[in-house]
Amino acid sequence: MKFTKMQGLGNDYVYVNGFEEKIENPSKLAVKVSDRHFGIGSDGLILINPSKVADFEMEMYNADGSRGEMCGNGIRCVAKYVYDYGLTDKTQISIETLGGIKYLELTAEEGKVVQVQVDMGKPELRPGKIPVIAEGDTVIDAPIEVEGKEYKMTGVSMGNPHIVIYMDDIDNLEIEKIGPKFENHKRFPNRINTEFVEVLDRNTVKMRVWERGSGETLACGTGACAVAVACILNGLTEDEVTVRLLGGDLFIKWDREKDTVYMTGPAEIVFDGEWKN
Numbered sequence: 001m002k003f004t005k006m007q008g009l010g011n012d013y014v015y016v017n018g019f020e021e022k023i024e025n026p027s028k029l030a031v032k033v034s035d036r037h038f039g040i041g042s043d044g045l046i047l048i049n050p051s052k053v054a055d056f057e058m059e060m061y062n063a064d065g066s067r068g069e070m071c072g073n074g075i076r077c078v079a080k081y082v083y084d085y086g087l088t089d090k091t092q093i094s095i096e097t098l099g100g101i102k103y104l105e106l107t108a109e110e111g112k113v114v115q116v117q118v119d120m121g122k123p124e125l126r127p128g129k130i131p132v133i134a135e136g137d138t139v140i141d142a143p144i145e146v147e148g149k150e151y152k153m154t155g156v157s158m159g160n161p162h163i164v165i166y167m168d169d170i171d172n173l174e175i176e177k178i179g180p181k182f183e184n185h186k187r188f189p190n191r192i193n194t195e196f197v198e199v200l201d202r203n204t205v206k207m208r209v210w211e212r213g214s215g216e217t218l219a220c221g222t223g224a225c226a227v228a229v230a231c232i233l234n235g236l237t238e239d240e241v242t243v244r245l246l247g248g249d250l251f252i253k254w255d256r257e258k259d260t261v262y263m264t265g266p267a268e269i270v271f272d273g274e275w276k277n
């Protein structure tokens with residue numbers, strides 16, 4: 001099986017061209033290839049497939065083999081893959097995901113994509129749609145008890161489920177201890193991606209993420225969008241936010257008139273390879 005290892009701000013996946021390769025059990029393959037000792041090493045697996053309703057389809061799996069509806073860093077890499085490897089010559093493309101069809105604008109230099117802007121769509125705030133078990137129409141600054149401690153969460157779906165938790169010092173957070181407690185908390189029927197956030201100023205925030213199905217990653221695109229939406233809803237930032245992640249910065253804008261979120265960031269190819277297993 002031919003594959004390409006790609007990363008967006010260090011959030012790395014194994015990409016397989018579904019036009020050429022037929023994968024029988026992608027969930028099982030995701031677990032194998034993601035292993036950083038016995039596999040290729042990645043946060044998961046992404047298949048790039050033909051689509052009947054868009055230019056391409058992105059089929060995304062986490063490192064534990066579970067399916068993710070959307071992947072912000074992954075979708076920018078899919079855009080780079082299809083352009084750089086000649087599957088399209090368009091710089092405006094659409095990609096079908098389980099979280100809806102996304103529209104992307106590619107910036108290319110000397111025939112290679114260097115940056116991608118993604119229209120990530122409308123943030124979903126209704127608890128039942130995220131899903132979060134909660135009373136009311138939204139989950140904004142709402143209490144949640146984890147391991148005997150009360151936190152305040154804001155819930156947002158960007159096609160996949162997120163909660164945002166504000167903290168003073170995320171650098172010293174023992175995320176591998178607390179992350180799984182949020183991920184598997186009984187109030188999240190589909191588990192949850194959790195972003196831990198420090199607000200730096202009205203246009204800049206810093207975050208770490210514990211991803212559903214993959215653990216701590218260096219960046220999460222849908223997570224950065226959820227964080228920007230949460231910060232704006234909580235009155236902490238303006239509508240344009242630079243989100244500082246462990247792997248680098250993402251630029252997020254919530255266009256309130258169109259009620260859509262734009263994410264801009266890089267995508268890179270690490271290497272091509274052949275999987276023999």
Ligand SMILES: N[C@@H](CCC[C@H](N)C(=O)O)C(=O)O
Pocket residue numbers: 011062067068069070071072073074160161193211212213214217219220221222223
């Ligand atoms: N890293 C991704 C999100 C991947 C899916 C997520 N773990 C889930 O299960 O929803 C991103 O960049 O958005």
